[in-house]
Amino acid sequence: MPDLDLDFAPAHELAALVRSRKLSPVHLMERSLARIEALNPTLNAFVEVDAEGALAQARALESRLADGDEVGPLAGLPLGVKDLENAAGFVTTKGSRLYRDNRVDFDDAHVARLRAAGAIIVGKTNTPEFGHIPFTDNELFGATLNPWNVERTPGGSSGGSSAALASGMVPLATASDGGGSIRIPACYTGLYGLKPSQGRTPIAPRPMPTWLSISCYGPLTRCVHDAAVYLDVIAGPHPEDPESLPPPGVSYADTLDEPLPRLRIAFNETLGVTRVQRDVLREVRAAVEAFADMGHEVEENHDEIPEMGGWWARVSAFQSLGQEWDNFSTRHDEFTARYIRQLDRALEVGPSDFQEFLRRRGQLVSWTARLFERYDLLLTPTLPTEAFAPAGPIPREIEGEQANAIAFTYPFNFTGHPAASVPAGLTDAGLPCGLQIVAPRHRDDLVLRASRAYEQARPFPPLPREVRVG
DSSP states (O other), rough: OOOHHHHHSSSHHHHHHHTTTSSHHHHHHHHHHHHHHHHHHHHHOOOEOOOOHHHHHHHHHHHHHHTTOOOOOOTOOEEETTTSSSSTTTTTTSSSSTTTTTSSSSOHHHHHHHHHTTTTEEEEEEOGGGGGGSSSOOTOOOOOBTTBBBTOOOOSSSSSHHHHTTTSSSSSEEEEEETTTHHHHHHHOOOEEEEETTTSSSOOOSSSOOOOOEEEEEESSSSHHHHHHHHHHSSSBBBTBTOOOOOOOSTTTTTSSSSOOOOOOEEEESTTTTOOHHHHHHHHHHHHHHHHTTTEEEEEEOOOOOOOOHHHHHHHHHHHHHHTTOOOHHGGGGGGHHHHHHHHHHOOHHHHHHHHHHHHHHHHHHHHHHHHHOOEEEEEESSSSOOOOTOOOOOEEETEEEOOTTTTHHHHHHTTTEEEEEEEETTTTSSSEEEEEEEEEEEHHHHHHHHHHHHHHHHOOOOOOOOHHH
16 A cells, blocks of 8 residues: 555545455554644644544454454544544533533444444544534633644534544544534535435434434545445434434445436525625636536526524524523533523523524525426535634624625525535635535435536545644
8 A cells, every 4th residue: 555645545445445454453543543642732623532442442353354254334444523422431521511521321323323334433523512603612622723724713513523534633533514514614624524414314312302403414524435435324214313314225325426417506606695705706616617517507596595594593592592401500600601692692582583483494495495496406605704713703794795604504404405515626825615515305315426526527625734834
């Protein structure tokens, strides 16, 4: 393997080498742990690492390989698990002081499936408190930094995972998305991120299931093929998630390179709700042109979506308050001031707020239904800006005009559509920006195939091999 860069090689290639015994899982794990030791003090991607346990599992896997055992499609891959998700033996802090000692003895369903497929958990990756903001910073562990430029955020809420992947610490990491938390960090760190159709991946077990039905687990990877393999592993129903979908009936990896028919594609550069940074839009337009060059019919679309961001914030705050009510009433001061403000606002939510939220969500669902009667795909910028400072603030203005920093991502959490971010290019500051690809509900296969075709036509910018300062 003289030409293979073990720190940045695609995860599926590394796993294939492990399965064929051309790459020792112990050597791969040692490389991963060495890179974490070297880079994590700067980037703060991991908040807990179990090096001894990970190496022991890698040695056990090597013995199984020697015995000829089947070891799964993710054999030997070092895995980071986002700190909103549960992995047996690790603390799930949710980025909050309230849960600093919350060591769990079980895996979430998708984590268990990743383990069963051969992945080895190295540790937990950083997240903002309860994942409620689009950058990764909390009072328990501090801010995570972007390997493209340590003066910028890697996004959130899966920012620890994105920083670990983009810097070559691990080839695989988990991520979740309730308003853009996979696609935002993918965009800001030059990765591929897919929010699957709602229900495609199970969320279980949970003592208090959410009722907004907007969050899901999905792949955040360095290439599209890795995402397809990842989704093949974690997709499918679970008895403790009543909203989980039946098996997809297709292997996303096996069908990834099937030729696309000529597609009807809509491109909407603002959705009518935000300005876009000029150099971001330049790169996004070039990315859209790649689809036209592939022979697809691309049409400018100027629809304005129903804006529901403020109503979403109010209603989701009420859900959060219900989930944390016991802590809110007894350990109030252990929340951060930022999160307290959100929970306090929830006390003012009334029936009229719910009515307006539900009305706007219904309008948004109807808009997407009409759109996909005319088009096979929708393209937008993933985000209107490049990455901002690690501790915020979130940009509210672009070139003198009002902007919504996550205007393009959260609508499709409320409609349930699969949506991916592919790298679109680099801004004038040398930072990644992204193109979002949205498909009809349950057409995760189409998003992946379109993403793969785009990746082949317009290869992603190479990730920085060294952490960049300034």
